Amino acid sequence: MADLEKIKKEYQELLNQLSDPELISNWDKFEELNKRKGVLEKIVEKEEELLEITNRIDENSTILTSQEDIELASLAETETLQLREKEKSLREEIKKLLAEEENKHPNAIVVEIRAGTGGDEAALFAADLFKMYSKYAALQNWTQKTLDSRANEIGGYKEIIFELKGSDVYLKMINEGGVHRVQRIPTTEKAGRIHTSTASVAVLPKPKKTEIKMNPADLRIDTYRSSGPGGQYVNKTDSAVRITHIPTGMVVASQTERNQLSNKENAMSILAARLLEKQETDNIAKMGGKRNMQIGGAKRAEKIRTYNYPQDRITDHRIKKSFHNIESVMDGKLDPVVEALIEAASAEEKE
Numbered sequence: 001m002a003d004l005e006k007i008k009k010e011y012q013e014l015l016n017q018l019s020d021p022e023l024i025s026n027w028d029k030f031e032e033l034n035k036r037k038g039v040l041e042k043i044v045e046k047e048e049e050l051l052e053i054t055n056r057i058d059e060n061s062t063i064l065t066s067q068e069d070i071e072l073a074s075l076a077e078t079e080t081l082q083l084r085e086k087e088k089s090l091r092e093e094i095k096k097l098l099a100e101e102e103n104k105h106p107n108a109i110v111v112e113i114r115a116g117t118g119g120d121e122a123a124l125f126a127a128d129l130f131k132m133y134s135k136y137a138a139l140q141n142w143t144q145k146t147l148d149s150r151a152n153e154i155g156g157y158k159e160i161i162f163e164l165k166g167s168d169v170y171l172k173m174i175n176e177g178g179v180h181r182v183q184r185i186p187t188t189e190k191a192g193r194i195h196t197s198t199a200s201v202a203v204l205p206k207p208k209k210t211e212i213k214m215n216p217a218d219l220r221i222d223t224y225r226s227s228g229p230g231g232q233y234v235n236k237t238d239s240a241v242r243i244t245h246i247p248t249g250m251v252v253a254s255q256t257e258r259n260q261l262s263n264k265e266n267a268m269s270i271l272a273a274r275l276l277e278k279q280e281t282d283n284i285a286k287m288g289g290k291r292n293m294q295i296g297g298a299k300r301a302e303k304i305r306t307y308n309y310p311q312d313r314i315t316d317h318r319i320k321k322s323f324h325n326i327e328s329v330m331d332g333k334l335d336p337v338v339e340a341l342i343e344a345a346s347a348e349e350k351e
Helices: 004-018 021-025 027-066 070-104 119-139 169-176 260-287 326-330 335-350
Strands: 108-115 143-151 157-165 178-184 195-205 219-224 240-245 250-254 303-308 313-316 321-324
Touching (some): 004 027, 004 070, 021 027, 027 070, 108 119, 108 260, 119 143, 119 178, 119 326, 143 250, 143 260, 157 169, 169 195, 169 335, 195 260, 240 260, 250 260, 303 326, 313 326, 313 335, 321 335
Parallel strands (some): 178 303
Antiparallel strands (some): 108 157, 108 195, 143 157, 178 195, 240 250, 303 313, 313 321
């Protein structure tokens, strides 16, 4: 559930920002902050009302224990019964609002990066993207856990799947989903030719245990020995785990940990995230609609961004905007790109 103290702190910060006279010159920003204030205000006001009621219950409790005035004690007892009903109702309302807030912006995601066209260079680019997100996560104070990976012999990744957890992680990472393209001269290229390679990124909200229920009878779990680059075995025991979800045919695996139980937990996390994504996609299809958010709803096969090293330029094709200083961005300083995408997505929602 969303953290009430964090919400109160964010609400106070919003009030301070909205009181800035200079903000009125940026009407879009003012509207965005005011809209967010309205959402948080409902929670804060309910919490204040609850605090007032609990204080009144405490006051009535003092009257009841003193027993000096029988008539007053009777009134206090009647009011307390009514207040306790109101208290119960308010707690349920706050719980619901906090749950809605958390569901809107989950605090845990699963990120999948896969090498695309370009052979070894694509695998190296996938590794570069993983390093970029890892450094960005560290700057955001998010926690990170690798769930599965398949490396190649030269330090790249054919695939790597990892979990990120922390404040605003979904909001800031959701727009990274899609195909990333790199244009650069590979270190192995002797003729100095520029190569183009790709890697795909998928960003999936990590579901809570109550969101996805899996019947053990629907799962086939196989174990095998972990293998490293080149296919050689790196573990003498069958610690790697492969899970097949029979109803959908989905297959997930994990071999990053040394023990079977941890790998099984990792594989289950990947499976749950993919099943939630499928569930949401199916629901959209049933409604016959399409996502309004073309940015946040980027498909896995959609080319979203190009990293052009010779020109020191990163171009996001969805918002038709370029950023310079590739090395800085690849070193985890993603904020300018992330903020531009969030701003564009917010403007699109208003249309």
